[in-house]
Amino acid sequence: MVTVLQILFVLALVILLILLVFRTRQAAVxxxxxxxxxxxxxxxxxxxxxxxxxxxxxxxxxxxxxxxxxxxxxxxxxxxxxxxxxxxxxxxxxxxxxxxxxxxxxxxxxxxxxxxxxxxxxxxxxxxxxxxxxxxxxxxxxxxxxxxxxxxxxxxxNRNTAVHEFVHLIDKMDGTLDGVPELLLERKYVGRWETLLEETMQDVRSGRSEIDAYAATSPVECFAVLAEYFFSQPETFRQLHPELYELMRRIFVRR
Known part of the structure; x- marks a missing residue:
């Protein structure tokens, strides 16, 4: 038979648990x-x-x-x-x-x-x-x-490490970290984008580009370096790299 003391104990335990959850949620805000x-x-x-x-x-x-x-x-x-x-x-x-x-x-x-x-x-x-x-x-x-x-x-x-890393996360959202943000770039532009990444990497390696040398590391890093440049100095980027600029707009400017 359940006694009054047992009922009070259970109620106290429930109230304690509620208070603990409430405090945890408050701390998380x-x-x-x-x-x-x-x-x-x-x-x-x-x-x-x-x-x-x-x-x-x-x-x-x-x-x-x-x-x-x-x-x-x-x-x-x-x-x-x-x-x-x-x-x-x-x-x-x-x-x-x-x-x-x-x-x-x-x-x-x-x-x-x-x-x-x-x-x-x-x-x-x-x-x-x-x-x-x-x-x-x-x-x-x-x-x-x-x-x-x-x-x-x-x-x-044209450098911003934090923006660079968040662009890697965007790239990774389609399941593959490869320099091609397929969730954001229409399929019909993917081939040209991959070609431009390769051309950019070649230009950087040969010294024909002012883009940061880290872009030559891989398509993944090239995309992130270009994004740093695109958001930090958009007008300069547009003037010097008009085709890259237009494709970057197709990726990031969804309006």
Whole structure:
């Protein structure tokens, strides 16, 4: 026979569980810093150039990203500026793509500086500033805090490590990391896109192009390097590489 004391015990246990779940959910909510709009205007030239409606659209994508993806420091303090810049880098390449979600990303690990292929933060051969993980690090991105900030502080350059890594995630969304974002590029343009990537890599290798030398590494890296350039210096990119520019617009500007 169930006693009153047993009923009270069960009720207390249920209430305790409810409170624990509520506290966990509260802790998971990311609260934007009060000055995040100032940080966006000061550091993110892409955002600063938008009109008021455009900024609101950017902010909605920005807030949604930061509320769903965890950002963790690995021997690095994650400051407000870092969160804002990571959120901005996530939004920039998909700003014109309606309803985009990075379903292949759950966490960004922020390292203080560059790292090596064993993810070591000290020692020699630390040449990696960003990486999209695989295997045990599937759905994880690693970024150097130093390079993250440099990409936005030096907005006039055509390099932005964080944007570069988010473009890798976009490329990977079709199931293959190959430099061809088939979810976004119409099939009839794929062949020409692959040809342009190869031609660009050849031009970079032979010194006939001002595009960053890392583009010559592979079609995967070529696509990401071109995207950095496209979003950082669109007018220069359009003037010097008109056909690449038009195909990049077909990939990223869905309007």
């Amino acid at each position: 990311f609260i934007l810093p009060d000055h995040y709009l100032d940080l966006l205007n000061d550091y993110v030239s892409f955002y600063a150039a938008l009109d008021e409606d455009g900024k609101k659209g950017f902010e909605e994508k920005f807030q949604r990203f930061l509320s769903t993806v965890k950002i963790t420091g690995a021997n690095a303090d994650v400051e407000d500026l870092d969160r804002v810049l990571i959120g901005a880098a996530a939004v920039i390449p998909v700003y014109f793509i309606p309803d985009w979600e990075y379903i292949n990303l759950r966490e960004v690990l922020l390292y203080p500086g560059n790292f090596n292929t064993d993810f070591e933060q000290h020692g020699r051969e630390r040449t990696i500033s960003g990486m999209v993980g695989s295997g045990g690090l599937e759905n994880v991105m690693i970024l150097s805090k130093w390079e993250l900030r440099q990409g936005f502080i030096h907005a006039g350059s």
